[in-house]
Amino acid sequence: MSEPAFDSxxxxxxxxxxxxxxxxxxxxxxxxxxxxxxLHTLTDRGPLVTVxxxxxxxxxxxxxxxxxxxxxxxxxxxVRFSKDFSRVEVRxxxxxxxxxxxxxxxxxxxVRPTLSARGISGLGTLLSGAYIEIEPGQGAPQTLFVGLxxxxxxxxxxxxxxxxxxxxxxxxxxxxxxxxxxxIVAGEVLGHEMANDYRSVLIHAFVKPPFxxxxxxxxxFWTASGVDLSMGPDGVRVKTxxxxxxxFGGIAFDTPDPQDAxxxxxxxxxxxxxxxxxxxxxxxYSSKVxxxxxxxxxxxxxxxxxxxxxxxxxxxxxxxxxLEYDEKKAGFRIPVVVExxxxxIMDSGERMKKAPREAFQALVKRGLRARLQTGNLLTGxxxxxxxxxxxxxxxxxxxxxxxxELPTVPxxxxxxxxxxxxxxxxxxxxxxVAIGAELQGTLKGTNAFANAPNLEASLADLAASLASVRSIxxxxxxxxxxxxxxxxxxxxxxxxxxxxxxxxxxLVDAVLVPDSPLQGNAIRLVQELTETAKSVKAxxxxxxxxxxxxxxxxxxxxxKK
Numbered sequence: 001m002s003e004p005a006f007d008s009x010x011x012x013x014x015x016x017x018x019x020x021x022x023x024x025x026x027x028x029x030x031x032x033x034x035x036x037x038x039l040h041t042l043t044d045r046g047p048l049v050t051v052x053x054x055x056x057x058x059x060x061x062x063x064x065x066x067x068x069x070x071x072x073x074x075x076x077x078x079v080r081f082s083k084d085f086s087r088v089e090v091r092x093x094x095x096x097x098x099x100x101x102x103x104x105x106x107x108x109x110x111v112r113p114t115l116s117a118r119g120i121s122g123l124g125t126l127l128s129g130a131y132i133e134i135e136p137g138q139g140a141p142q143t144l145f146v147g148l149x150x151x152x153x154x155x156x157x158x159x160x161x162x163x164x165x166x167x168x169x170x171x172x173x174x175x176x177x178x179x180x181x182x183x184i185v186a187g188e189v190l191g192h193e194m195a196n197d198y199r200s201v202l203i204h205a206f207v208k209p210p211f212x213x214x215x216x217x218x219x220x221f222w223t224a225s226g227v228d229l230s231m232g233p234d235g236v237r238v239k240t241x242x243x244x245x246x247x248f249g250g251i252a253f254d255t256p257d258p259q260d261a262x263x264x265x266x267x268x269x270x271x272x273x274x275x276x277x278x279x280x281x282x283x284x285y286s287s288k289v290x291x292x293x294x295x296x297x298x299x300x301x302x303x304x305x306x307x308x309x310x311x312x313x314x315x316x317x318x319x320x321x322x323l324e325y326d327e328k329k330a331g332f333r334i335p336v337v338v339e340x341x342x343x344x345i346m347d348s349g350e351r352m353k354k355a356p357r358e359a360f361q362a363l364v365k366r367g368l369r370a371r372l373q374t375g376n377l378l379t380g381x382x383x384x385x386x387x388x389x390x391x392x393x394x395x396x397x398x399x400x401x402x403x404x405e406l407p408t409v410p411x412x413x414x415x416x417x418x419x420x421x422x423x424x425x426x427x428x429x430x431x432x433v434a435i436g437a438e439l440q441g442t443l444k445g446t447n448a449f450a451n452a453p454n455l456e457a458s459l460a461d462l463a464a465s466l467a468s469v470r471s472i473x474x475x476x477x478x479x480x481x482x483x484x485x486x487x488x489x490x491x492x493x494x495x496x497x498x499x500x501x502x503x504x505x506x507l508v509d510a511v512l513v514p515d516s517p518l519q520g521n522a523i524r525l526v527q528e529l530t531e532t533a534k535s536v537k538a539x540x541x542x543x544x545x546x547x548x549x550x551x552x553x554x555x556x557x558x559x560k561k
Contacts, residue, residue, distance in 0.1 A: 046074065046094040051108045051132070052087040053147045058112050058130030059090055066092050066132050067111075073098040073134070090147075092132070105137025105156070109148035150175070153190050154206045160187065161212040163266065165203040165221055165251070166195065167273035172225045172249030179205055180224055180252045186211035189251065203273065205251065214255045216264045222274040224252035252277075282317075285341040289356045290319075291406045293336045293370050293384065294397040301382040302372065308338050310386040316340035318384060337403060338370075338384055357404065366390060369409045470531055 056079050058064070066074030074094035082089050094101070112130040125131065132147075135156055153176060154160070170192060179187035187207035195202050207215050251273065274280050299321060308316035320337040342356035352359045360368070367390030375383045394407045 046096045047099050047102060047143060048077075048091060048093055049074075049102060049143050049145065051090045051092070051145045051147045052082060053090060053110065054087060054149060056088040056090070058110055058125075059088075059132070060129070063129065064131055066094060066098075066134055068098070068101070068134050068136070073101075076132070090132070098134075101134060101136040102141055102143055103137045104139025104142050106142070106145060107135045107137065107148055107152060107156075108145055109133055109151050111151065114151070153188050158206075158208070159212075160206055160208040161215055161266070162190070163205050163207060163215060164270045165205060165273040166200050166270050167203065167223075168200060170201045170203070171223060173203060173223070173251065174249060177225075177249045177251065179207060180250060181211050181214065181254070184211075186214075186253075202270075203251075215253070215266060216255055217266060217269060219253055219255045219271065220274065220280050221251055221253045221271050222277050222280060223249075225249040285343045287341065287343050287356065288316075289340045289342060289360070290403045291338055291340060291360070292401050292403040293338060293406055293408050294333055295336060295372055295408055297372060297410060299334055299336065299372065299382065301374070301380040302336065302384075303381070306375075306381070306383045308340060308384040308386065310345075313344070315344045315386065333397065335401065336384070338406075360406075361404075363388075364394065364407060367392070368406070370406050371409050 053059075059076060059079055061076055061079055064076040065072045066076070074092045076090055076092045078091040080089050080091075081087075109132070110130055111133050112125050133151070135152070137156060154162075173189060173192070175189055175191050177189040178185045179189065187205055190204040190206055192201055192203045194200075302318065302321055304318065304320070306318040307314045308318060316339050318336060319339050321334065324333050324335055325331075326333055340356070340360070342352045342359070345352050367388045369387060369389045369392055371385050371387070372382050373385040375381045389409060392407075392409050395409070396405050396407055398405075
């Protein structure tokens, strides 16, 4: 089959067109705009920084922002673990204008709600979420940083002095604890760390202006935490620096002669943090002399630091007490080491300051003795009391220690205890059973005698006899008859009555019961005996003056006398 024939006049004519086609204009423009955007983005793009933290708490990719003085300067782009998985690496892109912030001393930290001694901070993040704060620093450019786990207490642009304190115990002092001067907050604690000897704690603190001018080499720091409770003549006193120091701990300081305070370089100087202000005053006495004491009494209640007093004035303190075994005597003894401060004792001759040991030795010869005394009856706390007791012997243990020994005497409480023990020993030797038996027998005999039916009859007879004697005596006293027989009868009757009265009164005195009828009769009987005795005495006096009256009777001359 043959192909159809085409007419040449109907065939298309292809011609080549010369010049630039407008079709290529669109992709070219797109490429140019894209390239410009890329170049603009690359040129205006800020630096990429990497910050490591212990945890990624509160940090979210594409949400957590980088801020400086509450302005956004960057955004977190990625969060991942470090190579050893010990920390978290946060990569953030900062703005171009923040590139000069990235220096060696630049600090980063996460801002989140925090409760500390300074108060509550970061409350705004409860709604907006946590963010990373940056503080520009100095030094060479750097893009890798180690973030802070807590916000810094003192910012880099704040004026003042950073100081270092050393103490044996940290106590309640923590980061953010206030530093007071005369009750005014003058600084804060930045943090703390263990010293190289693992026995002391180093505290880093900051003192702000104008109080930083008061910090000199002579400045003394002490702990002002808690409550200072003291009791004196004016009553109980309670003292504290502030409520903040009471809750979170605090430090106080003072400088001698603050008027002369000025600029002083204290770089590298480490200050001692004392337990309290009283400890600073105690350390003002540099001269110290050690002595050892041996007490036979119990030292329970004697603690390290207990005062050594003389007449109620502190002259030292107790620094060591322990139990020591004596091999020679095969027994135990308790050496108490005290530290005396001669500077506390004023001496006009300066002997106490120049030769304190010789001065104390002279006092020992004059009667200086040590004893334990109770300082507090509630707690049973003891202290060492020095007193002059020249009549007591010098008792020394002679233990061969390096410290010289002071003689001791028993305390007042121990002396009272010994006296009480002696009285109890004597009471134990008394036979109370035998005394009770004898007393019971005596009471039975007394009861039988007092209740005898013929006792009242005997007393009545005795009263009648005494009445007769008194009548006869009155007659003789008025007129002495010259008949010897009547006088002899009267004297015999009187002797017989007195004998009976004496025997009866002996029994009555032994068994007389108070407020009884028998007691009333006895009282009347005694009165009658008294009258009889007076009459007999008058008769005897008459016979001594005029013996012949027995024959011739009373003379008128004798009556005048």
